[in-house]
Amino acid sequence: MDEKALRALLGQVKTGKVSLDDAVGKLKDLPYAELGYATVDTHRNLRFGFPEVVLGEPKTVEQILGIVSVLVERKQTVLVTRLQPDKAEALVARFPKGQYHPVARIFHLPQRKVKAGRVAVVTGGTSDLPVAEEAALTAEAMGAEVRRVYDVGVAGIHRLLRRRDEIQECHVAVAVAGMEGALASALGGLVGIPVVAVPTSVGYGANLGGISALLSMVNSCASNVATMNIDNGFGGGFYAALISRTKGRS
Structure with missing residues (x-):
């Protein structure tokens, strides 16, 4: 969730389109998502303007897929760095909208538009x-x-x-x-x-x-x-x- 999405949700609560309980359900894991092997900082996009980046090199395929799934579910941009080809193949198979760049060893799945210079x-x-x-x-x-x-x-x-x-x-x-x-x-x-x-x-x-x-x-x-x-x-x-x-x- 980014600032724009949070403002929209709070606006829906204010107008009565979303109940307080439903809003709490959407916000309860806003700071992080606990996966056991990883604590994904899902709040970073809100406070920093860009979500957590995943270092792929030392992680297993299952760990990477789990972390990326959390980011995708929350509509956050995915950037996985230092990614070996076999891990990239698994990511592309699961998330075909993403792209693997072999020279840079990066998997990128854009979810929201961001702007810099x-x-x-x-x-x-x-x-x-x-x-x-x-x-x-x-x-x-x-x-x-x-x-x-x-x-x-x-x-x-x-x-x-x-x-x-x-x-x-x-x-x-x-x-x-x-x-x-x-x-x-x-x-x-x-x-x-x-x-x-x-x-x-x-x-x-x-x-x-x-x-x-x-x-x-x-x-x-x-x-x-x-x-x-x-x-x-x-x-x-x-x-x-x-x-x-x-x-x-x-």
Whole structure:
């Protein structure tokens, strides 16, 4: 239940179209739904503007189906991240209106329209696409208009310069890069919008599974850069959409 649905229900109680007992029945599990193995926060959509997101990787198929069923029954948008193909197959079979995005490993079933602003997702290279698509699809699920600007890393910075105006037109950018992670600083110095940096584990040798990129981004000399954890495309896309939300609603 979101704020619009809650207001409609309370209005029906006020006019007598819905009895007090029926309203209590609909609201009794508003804060959460207890499944034994999970306590689904069904109140989050009301207080936060977007429902609970499900991390699929460590969960069983049965657990994911149970949690998603709760969200679907309450007409809340479903976003399941880090999803293996066999689990995705089970979800699509149960909820055919949803879609699985294999590159991002995301299952998305929109239930209500939400609106945010414009988000640019920018990558250093093609190898960063899985993390970038996780960010892009997460932002889109939250209502953002996403512009994908891929493979424009500092090894050929003229590619980034050519797309600068397009990125600047957005409310926030997500810089996704591995190797030495210089993309975030380069982009931050070129645009006057917030930049959410997402280091990836892509790289050779001393990349150390993304640690070198993480340290570069954390130590960025561009003051408009904030950094997520390694490979956290979901966090980058979610945070960027939140930043853009006030712009998108203005």
